[in-house]
Amino acid sequence: MSFLVSWWYPSLAPSSSSSPSSIASDKLPSPSSLPPPPPPTTGEELQAAWTSLLEEGGGEWPPNPDFTDWPPVLERLHHLALEMGPRTGVVDPSTLGQRDVDANRAWLVQGLAGTDEIVDALRSLDQRRLCAVSACVAWLCHYYRWGTTPVLTCAQQETQSHLPAPLTAAMAYLNLRLGILSTGGSLTTMVYHNYDVHLDRLHYSLVEHLGDARIYSSELWMSKLFAQMERIALPLFGACIRLASDLDAGTDSEAMVEANDAIRSAFSFGHRHMREGTVNRDTWARYVGGFFAWSWDGCPGASGSQSFLIQCIDALLGIPLTAPRTHLTSHQRRFVEALRDAQLRQRANAGASPLAAKSLDETARILKTWRLGHIRRAIYYEDVDLPERKPTIGRFGVDADRGLAVMLARMTARLRDRITVTM
Numbered sequence: 001m002s003f004l005v006s007w008w009y010p011s012l013a014p015s016s017s018s019s020p021s022s023i024a025s026d027k028l029p030s031p032s033s034l035p036p037p038p039p040p041t042t043g044e045e046l047q048a049a050w051t052s053l054l055e056e057g058g059g060e061w062p063p064n065p066d067f068t069d070w071p072p073v074l075e076r077l078h079h080l081a082l083e084m085g086p087r088t089g090v091v092d093p094s095t096l097g098q099r100d101v102d103a104n105r106a107w108l109v110q111g112l113a114g115t116d117e118i119v120d121a122l123r124s125l126d127q128r129r130l131c132a133v134s135a136c137v138a139w140l141c142h143y144y145r146w147g148t149t150p151v152l153t154c155a156q157q158e159t160q161s162h163l164p165a166p167l168t169a170a171m172a173y174l175n176l177r178l179g180i181l182s183t184g185g186s187l188t189t190m191v192y193h194n195y196d197v198h199l200d201r202l203h204y205s206l207v208e209h210l211g212d213a214r215i216y217s218s219e220l221w222m223s224k225l226f227a228q229m230e231r232i233a234l235p236l237f238g239a240c241i242r243l244a245s246d247l248d249a250g251t252d253s254e255a256m257v258e259a260n261d262a263i264r265s266a267f268s269f270g271h272r273h274m275r276e277g278t279v280n281r282d283t284w285a286r287y288v289g290g291f292f293a294w295s296w297d298g299c300p301g302a303s304g305s306q307s308f309l310i311q312c313i314d315a316l317l318g319i320p321l322t323a324p325r326t327h328l329t330s331h332q333r334r335f336v337e338a339l340r341d342a343q344l345r346q347r348a349n350a351g352a353s354p355l356a357a358k359s360l361d362e363t364a365r366i367l368k369t370w371r372l373g374h375i376r377r378a379i380y381y382e383d384v385d386l387p388e389r390k391p392t393i394g395r396f397g398v399d400a401d402r403g404l405a406v407m408l409a410r411m412t413a414r415l416r417d418r419i420t421v422t423m
């Protein structure tokens with residue numbers, strides 16, 4: 001930061017000859033000498049960003065991973081991930097302790113012996129298989145990180161990552177290839193790549209083996225909600241590109257009318273299914289939520305705040321960001337940034353585009369209504385005291401020591417801030 005200040009204000013840079021009087025106003029760059037702001041992203045550029053995003057996801061959005069025909073060393077990882085769920089998950093956490101964490105980790109380390117060629121095998125993968133393997137590796141890392149399901153306080157107390165070397169190498173390679181800026185799993189790798197829309201099931205599960213329909217429903221539906229809301233909202237992304245092209249051509253646009261219908265349907269799907277009977281509070285909090293929180297090395301865990309859909313709508317409307325986009329892949333991030341740089345709302349409001357401006361105001365109302373509903377649900381699902389562990393909320397697992405009431409108050413304030421800026 002100080003570097004930037006020095007660059008703009010050379011007289012502030014450390015120098016033997018500098019004195020207070022040298023900070024003269026005639027040395028500051030005048031507005032007319034500043035470089036002009038870059039032109040807004042065009043519809044064509046947005047289309048190019050969208051095409052790259054589809055390629056990154058194996059040809060589709062949400063992504064379309066391929067879990068078949070992996071090289072043998074990666075098949076081994078797949079089987080370890082399938083076995084790790086039943087090994088680490090139990091119904092009653094009162095019997096679990098550090099020795100279980102240690103034993104499960106030791107089992108995984110043993111299973112990983114002789115897998116030095118993992119990174120070579122990863123290099124050989126096409127994009128669909130790369131997405132699938134990223135789910136496998138992210139799940140293995142989280143299995144190792146927590147050691148048990150439900151998550152225990154003794155594992156939460158560890159703050160430095162000490163993953164087995166093959167997992168560290170594989171995760172680093174995959175996150176680099178996908179452009180994810182986190183050491184752990186992300187919404188993309190843990191959720192979008194793990195839910196199979198055709199079979200309506202998860203490839204890797206924490207709790208399916210427990211045979212308890214309520215517990216599995218909470219796990220399945222959390223991932224299904226994220227993936228299906230993206231799918232239902234798909235017309236939004238094409239509409240943004242059409243809107244940009246219409247504004248580039250200097251014409252008004254009805255593109256957002258169809259997009260608003262799609263967003264409404266996605267949100268109503270979310271609200272309809274984020275409730276007891278589908279996602280059950282006691283089972284979600286205990287068996288699902290904590291596992292996705294990474295909270296090692298100060299890295300935030302997977303959270304709704306990294307949802308691609310919501311980040312796109314925020315960018316489209318010019319709503320300021322709060323969360324850094326460390327969990328987005330490079331092409332997700334590029335599309336969100338391109339959408340923000342297209343300044344569609346600003347241009348619609350400034351020009352002769354009353355239809356576009358009106359429909360974007362409607363988008364903002366729809367988003368605000370969703371946020372008002374989501375804050376109630378977020379508080380409901382997080383307000384659970386679990387004796388076996390400290391409270392953890394995806395993004396802020398590292399604050400767990402402050403207790404449930406403080407955690408809830410901080411979370412509520414954050415969510416209220418998002419509501420306030422949604423206009």
Ligand code: HEM
Nearest residue numbers: 222225226229279304305307310378381382395411414418
């Ligand atoms: C089982 C389902 C879900 C639960 C229990 C849940 C819970 C939560 C909680 C506790 C927070 C606060 C996190 C924090 O401040 O770090 C939150 C935030 C958020 N969630 Fe969810 N969520 C769920 C599903 C979803 C889905 C499906 C989406 C979107 C597709 C979503 C989008 C968001 C967003 C964008 C935020 C950040 C606040 C904002 O921008 O308004 N969540 N959620």
